[in-house]
Every structure is written in C-alpha cells, then in structure tokens.
Amino acid sequence: MLSLAPHLVGACPRQLCALEMAAPKVAVVGAGLIGLSTALCISEAFPSCRLSVLSEQFSPNTTGDVAAGMLIPHTYPGTPIHVQKQWFKETFTYLFAISNSAEASEAGIHLVSGWQVFKTPPKDEVPFWSDIVLGFRPMSAAELQKFPQHRSGQAFTTLKCDCPPYLLWLEKRLRANGVQVHTRRVADLWELHREYDVVVNCTGIGAHQLGGDPELLPVRGQVLKVHAPWVKHFIRDGDGSTYVYPGIDSVTLGGTREKGSWSLSPDPGTTKDIFDRCRSLEPSLQRAQDVRVKVGLRPSRSSVRLQREVLSRGGAKLLVVHSYGHGAGGFSVHRGTAKEATRLVGECIAALQGSSSRAKL
Ligand SMILES: Cc1cc2nc3c(=O)[nH]c(=O)nc-3n(C[C@H](O)[C@H](O)[C@H](O)COP(=O)(O)OP(=O)(O)OC[C@H]3O[C@@H](n4cnc5c(N)ncnc54)[C@H](O)[C@@H]3O)c2cc1C
Ligand SMILES: *[C@@H]1O[C@H](CO)[C@@H](O)[C@H](O)[C@H]1NC(C)=O
Numbered sequence: 304m305l306s307l308a309p310h311l312v313g314a315c316p317r318q319l320c321a322l323e324m325a326a327p328k329v330a331v332v333g334a335g336l337i338g339l340s341t342a343l344c345i346s347e348a349f350p351s352c353r354l355s356v357l358s359e360q361f362s363p364n365t366t367g368d369v370a371a372g373m374l375i376p377h378t379y380p381g382t383p384i385h386v387q388k389q390w391f392k393e394t395f396t397y398l399f400a401i402s403n404s405a406e407a408s409e410a411g412i413h414l415v416s417g418w419q420v421f422k423t424p425p426k427d428e429v430p431f432w433s434d435i436v437l438g439f440r441p442m443s444a445a446e447l448q449k450f451p452q453h454r455s456g457q458a459f460t461t462l463k464c465d466c467p468p469y470l471l472w473l474e475k476r477l478r479a480n481g482v483q484v485h486t487r488r489v490a491d492l493w494e495l496h497r498e499y500d501v502v503v504n505c506t507g508i509g510a511h512q513l514g515g516d517p518e519l520l521p522v523r524g525q526v527l528k529v530h531a532p533w534v535k536h537f538i539r540d541g542d543g544s545t546y547v548y549p550g551i552d553s554v555t556l557g558g559t560r561e562k563g564s565w566s567l568s569p570d571p572g573t574t575k576d577i578f579d580r581c582r583s584l585e586p587s588l589q590r591a592q593d594v595r596v597k598v599g600l601r602p603s604r605s606s607v608r609l610q611r612e613v614l615s616r617g618g619a620k621l622l623v624v625h626s627y628g629h630g631a632g633g634f635s636v637h638r639g640t641a642k643e644a645t646r647l648v649g650e651c652i653a654a655l656q657g658s659s660s661r662a663k664l
C-alpha cells in the first residue's frame with residue numbers, strides 16, 4: 304500500500320508567487336501553536352516567499368506548553384458551526400496522518416481513548432464533532448459504573464498533541480523549509496512596514512494591547528502535570544471544568560477558567576482543588592508523583608479573528624492578516640485556521656503583484 308509522507312497529507316496547495324516581482328517578504332509574528340502552524344502552511348503553499356517568524360517567546364514558554372493539547376473542540380459562538388467543523392476536520396485529518404507515521408513520537412502526536420461524562424445529560428445529545436472523532440458512542444452501563452456520580456457519558460477516541468514536542472517539531476519543519484526564526488518583540492506591527500510586504504499577526508493574548516482589540520479577553524487556566532503512567536484513558540467532566548488527559552510523559556489535570564485574570568502565578572488553593580476534583584473522577588491519582596503546576600492565558604474571543612487589514616500611514620502601506628483569539632480550542636482547529644490564514648496571505652500577494660504590474664505600465 305502506498306503510504307503518504309505526513310507533510311503531503313492535506314498539504315497547503317502550492318501556489319506560484321513572485322511571477323512578476325521579487326519574492327514577497329512575509330513575517331509571522333508569534334511562535335506559539337498558531338504562529339508556527341500558520342508559518343508552516345504558508346511555507347508549504349508559497350515556497351518561493353521569503354518567510355520569517357518573529358516572536359518574543361518560544362516553546363516551552365507559550366500557551367500551548369501549558370495546554371493538554373486535546374482535540375476536543377470548544378465552540379466559538381461567533382463562528383458558524385459548519386466553519387468550525389471544517390477547521391476541526393482538517394486538523395484531525397492532518398494530525399491523524401502524522402499519528403500514523405514514523406514521525407508520531409517526535410511530533411508528540413498520539414491517539415487517546417476515553418470518556419466524557421455528565422451529571423446532567425446535555426441538551427444536544429450528539430456534539431457537532433461526533434462524526435470526526437473515532438468510534439463515538441454512548442457509554443455502556445458497565446463503563447458508567449466507574450463514575451457513580453455521573454448519569455450518562457460518551458466514549459470516543461481522539462488525538463492529543465504533546466507540547467513541547469509538537470511545537471519543536473513544527474519549528475524544525477519550518478527551518479527545513481528555509482524559514483528564518485528570530486527572537487524579537489514587536490511593539491507595533493507598523494514598525495515592520497519597511498522590512499516586510501505582508502505581516503501575519505499570531506500574537507495570541509498579546510494582541511490585547513492599549514488601543515488593541517477590546518473583544519479579546521484572557522481566560523486563565525491552571526493545570527497540574529503529574530507522573531501517573533498507569534492512567535491511559537482520558538476523562539472529561541461534561542462541562543469541561545475537570546479533566547484528566549494522559550499524554551506521553553505526563554498526565555494533565557485541570558482545570559480553571561478565570562475570565563479577565565492576567566495572573567501567571569500558580570495559586571496553591573487552586574492546585575489542591577484541581578487535585579481533589581480529578582481524584583474524585585480517577586481515584587488512582589492519589590499515588591501520582593512529580594506534580595508540576597502551570598498557568599496559561601487562553602486568548603478568548605467570540606470568534607477567531609481571521610481577517611485581512613491594510614495599514615497605511617503617510618502614503619505607505621502594510622498588508623496584515625490577523626489570526627488570533629483561538630481561546631480554549633486552539634489545538635482542535637489550528638491546521639484549519641492556518642489554511643484560511645494562508646489563503647488570505649495569498650490574496651495579499653495577489654494584490655501586491657497586481658499593484659506592481661500596474662506600476663510597470
Ligand atoms: C490550561 C489550558 C489548557 C488548554 N487545553 C487545550 C486543549 O486541550 N485543547 C485545545 O484545543 N486547546 C487547549 N487550550 C488552548 C490553546 O492552548 C490555545 O488556544 C493556543 O495555545 C493559543 O495559541 P497562540 O499561538 O494563539 O497563543 P500563544 O501560545 O500565547 O502564542 C503567542 C505568541 O506570540 C508572541 N507574542 C505576543 N505578543 C508579541 C509581540 N508584541 N511581539 C512579538 N511576539 C509576541 C508570544 O511570545 C508567543 O510566542 C488550552 C489552554 C490553556 C491555557
Ligand atoms: C523560557 O523562559 C525562561 C525564563 O524566563 C528563559 O530562561 C528561557 O530561556 C526561555 N526559553 C526559550 C526557549 O525562550
């Protein structure tokens with residue numbers, strides 16, 4: 304049987320750029336999950352562009368390094384469900400191919416099975432993503448015996464992206480595609496207008512700055528990463544407040560959702576509360592060891608901002624593509640939004656080519 308290299312599955316369609324002009328210079332600002340995955344997609348679609356990633360922080364100091372990286376969609380109220388479903392499907396298909404290749408361990412991508420359990424059964428019995436994850440079904444009575452406080456549940460298999468490995472793998476692939484990676488804090492996108500033709504804003508919660516996007520809010524999340532290698536199934540309390548997500552080297556226990564809080568310091572009372580809640584779902588965690596506490600700020604918005612913008616000052620112009628505001632579900636949709644951002648970068652490049660050919664006439 305023919306097996307496709309994972310980078311060819313769902314690859315961003317190659318497009319010609321630089322037909323009539325020097326290769327466009329594109330900068331992606333931000334080296335979190337969204338910046339790196341967007342840069343990779345751009346480098347696949349426009350191999351002749353000169354692409355750079357500029358970021359203040361890199362893995363292990365990004366939001367994705369705190370997250371569990373589970374592919375279980377969060378719902379964006381401001382985005383049509385069919386669009387969210389498409390993003391999730393593209394992401395699932397892309398990562399499933401990696402999980403089924405020799406790259407899986409280095410990329411930190413693996414399949415994981417488990418349960419989502421409910422004390423009060425949900426109104427929508429079947430979530431919109433049920434036919435994308437594998438083997439979605441109601442839990443059996445025997446399975447439910449493990450959760451005496453819960454009345455119903457759903458069993459399925461999904462994917463998990465372990466970080467830092469996944470972020471480091473994306474960075475390695477970018478470098479292999481000739482992308483330049485620089486440590487740099489960008490105070491204002493306009494400062495890049497002399498150096499770059501197109502700038503992609505993937506700054507996560509960093510996009511909330513004075514005069515920035517008032518719709519963007521931090522939602523603080525504290526988690527514990529513990530050593531408990533006997534825990535093999537994920538467990539998610541249906542409202543998403545408490546979860547046990549086993550990864551390759553550690554199990555992520557969560558969580559909290561604190562709207563508007565900017566604090567990155569762990570709270571000891573919260574640590575104890577998370578541990579107690581998780582132990583009531585999975586009593587064997589009593590013997591977990593090496594507890595590490597981590598905090599991240601979800602860049603939350605009613606919808607992901609995926610949009611072009613033209614900045615202009617004194618006759619000069621800078622083409623911008625925004626991709627931020629992935630909130631609690633960045634892992635679940637990142638490949639889909641990277642493709643959409645890449646399409647918008649393509650529109651910018653076409654506009655540049657149009658204006659440079661007009662200039663020649
Ligand atoms: C506790 C927790 C658990 C989570 N669990 C899951 C999960 O299981 N599944 C899921 O799908 N999602 C989960 N998420 C959500 C997911 O982690 C985020 O959606 C995702 O990591 C956001 O990525 P990002 O690249 O937009 O942001 P970030 O990782 O914050 O990256 C932003 C980047 O931009 C850089 N930057 C910012 N401002 C500037 C500037 N001015 N100049 C230069 N660089 C700048 C930063 O240094 C950083 O590199 C979780 C989040 C948390 C906090
Ligand atoms: C992460 O942050 C720590 C503490 O600020 C710093 O020492 C380290 O160099 C950073 N790592 C990277 C890869 O930037």
Ligand SMILES: *[C@@H]1O[C@H](CO)[C@@H](O)[C@H](O)[C@H]1NC(C)=O
Nearest residue numbers: 489491492504510512515516
């Ligand atoms: C990204 O866009 C937001 C909203 O326009 C803005 O507040 C933020 O400053 C931008 N990022 C950078 C690095 O300029």
